[in-house]
Amino acid sequence: MSAFVSALVESIPYIQKFRDKTVVIKLGGSLADSPEGRRSILQDIVLLSLVGMKIVLVHGGGKEISKRLDRMGIESEFIGGYRVTGDAAITEVEMVLTGRINTELTLMLNNGGIKAVGISGKDGGWLEATPKQVGEGDIGHVGEVSNVDPTLINLLMTGGYTPIISPIGHDKDGKTFNINADDVASAVAVAVGAEKLILMTDVNGVYKNFPDPASFVSKLGLAEAKEILETVKGGMIPKLTCAINAIEQGVHTVHLLNGSTPHSLLVEVFSDSGIGTMIER
Ligand SMILES: Nc1ncnc2c1ncn2[C@@H]1O[C@H](COP(=O)(O)OP(=O)(O)O)[C@@H](O)[C@H]1O
Numbered sequence: 001m002s003a004f005v006s007a008l009v010e011s012i013p014y015i016q017k018f019r020d021k022t023v024v025i026k027l028g029g030s031l032a033d034s035p036e037g038r039r040s041i042l043q044d045i046v047l048l049s050l051v052g053m054k055i056v057l058v059h060g061g062g063k064e065i066s067k068r069l070d071r072m073g074i075e076s077e078f079i080g081g082y083r084v085t086g087d088a089a090i091t092e093v094e095m096v097l098t099g100r101i102n103t104e105l106t107l108m109l110n111n112g113g114i115k116a117v118g119i120s121g122k123d124g125g126w127l128e129a130t131p132k133q134v135g136e137g138d139i140g141h142v143g144e145v146s147n148v149d150p151t152l153i154n155l156l157m158t159g160g161y162t163p164i165i166s167p168i169g170h171d172k173d174g175k176t177f178n179i180n181a182d183d184v185a186s187a188v189a190v191a192v193g194a195e196k197l198i199l200m201t202d203v204n205g206v207y208k209n210f211p212d213p214a215s216f217v218s219k220l221g222l223a224e225a226k227e228i229l230e231t232v233k234g235g236m237i238p239k240l241t242c243a244i245n246a247i248e249q250g251v252h253t254v255h256l257l258n259g260s261t262p263h264s265l266l267v268e269v270f271s272d273s274g275i276g277t278m279i280e281r
């Protein structure tokens, strides 16, 4: 049997298992410098949708936001992996996330062969937030998810549309919040009862001692994930935190994957071996 046929045959049980299941995929902004990686992820998403999985795509955009803020003369400062977001920054953040990245991904997926609809948390008012307390107190317009109403997302999926989500939320007074995209993906995965949450980033997954390749972890239970959370740094803090929260609230598995590796998404979902870090209860 050719390798091509073997791979197709190996994928049969996975296609059967995940048909009609909801999978939330988060695309990290760290992949902005890898257009090839991004294109292969979007192709994979088209394929997963065409074989019957219900995909919800949540995107970040940290790198592009930092570039934009730099051009505007606004300094980027992070506390615990979260961007301090003042009044001047929030307008730029929303413009990059909802105005640019969301529309670009939506267009690429529509041209790629599935029906995609871009939304932020403001459309239909489904994503409510409160000020996030980090360190000393709240850090401007940084939001913590306080409520997800999954009605709009479910409506889109039922109608055959793939929701593409920009992580911008709001409160009842009309204040706009910049929410970490991992946090939004995790909250959405819980609210829609997702089978899987897949976080695509620019590293292979979780390392016990980053970046020592020998310390890479391919499978983590909940207790071990909590232990490792004490040692990870930067953007891995919100990522691992939200992976743990998702599992504790009913999502079956969370996968951390390197989006720069071509078609890592297909390999992770459709093969026995997997390629990233899988976290399960
Ligand atoms: N223990 C660790 N394992 C893996 N990555 C880590 C670890 N500690 C810190 N990191 C950093 O976390 C980054 C991923 O977070 P982030 O840059 O926010 O990605 P994204 O934009 O995809 O959300 C990696 O590029 C890496 O530099």
Ligand SMILES: CC(=O)N[C@@H](CCC(=O)OP(=O)(O)O)C(=O)O
Residues within 6 Å of the ligand: 027, 028, 029, 030, 059, 060, 061, 062, 063, 065, 081, 082, 083, 093, 142, 143, 167, 178, 179, 180, 181, 182, 235
């Ligand atoms: C509060 C906060 O930190 N928000 C993030 C939102 C974008 C994001 O999460 O992008 P990545 O997925 O690329 O990290 C930010 O401003 O960078």
